[in-house]
Amino acid sequence: MTTTATTTTTYRRTYFGLWMGSGLLFGALIAAGYPLVGVGAFALGALAATALQHRSPTLFDERDTTIFQEAGANTIAVVGMVSAVFFPTMTALWALDVLAWPLWLAHLGWFVTGLFAIWGLALAVARLRR
Numbered sequence: 001m002t003t004t005a006t007t008t009t010t011y012r013r014t015y016f017g018l019w020m021g022s023g024l025l026f027g028a029l030i031a032a033g034y035p036l037v038g039v040g041a042f043a044l045g046a047l048a049a050t051a052l053q054h055r056s057p058t059l060f061d062e063r064d065t066t067i068f069q070e071a072g073a074n075t076i077a078v079v080g081m082v083s084a085v086f087f088p089t090m091t092a093l094w095a096l097d098v099l100a101w102p103l104w105l106a107h108l109g110w111f112v113t114g115l116f117a118i119w120g121l122a123l124a125v126a127r128l129r130r
Contacts, residue, residue, distance in 0.1 A: 011056040018049035076119055083112050 022045020029038030053059050087109060093099040 008056070008058050011052060011059050015049050015052050015056075015059060018045050018052065021045055022049070076116075079112065079115065087112075 022042045025045065026038045026042035029035070029041060090099065090101065090105065094101045
């Protein structure tokens with residue numbers, strides 16, 4: 001393995017570790033009752049990962065772009081299919097008084113709506129650019 005490949009691998013592992021570590025620390029500190037400390041820890045990890053990305057000239061290449069595009073498409077497809085079954089089913093069960101509609105589910109519905117709104121906007125921008 002060449003020095004460049006080793007350096008790129010090290011950068012990628014560090015980048016991934018910073019994002020994962022900051023996310024886990026964020027959740028752990030919130031659970032421990034320190035939400036603002038969690039926000040600060042996440043912000044530091046995110047800034048460090050972003051700085052590393054800009055410092056590394058070869059952190060991501062065209063292979064990564066293809067992989068990211070496929071992963072994004074699969075994520076949107078799975079969330080879309082699950083939502084298309086889950087939300088109408090929950091609505092029907094709620095209408096039949098079988099289940100209550102919990103507040104967290106309403107928040108989840110708004111999140112999914114926002115996700116697809118952002119995706120639709122990104123899709124429109126991508127089509128305009130071609």
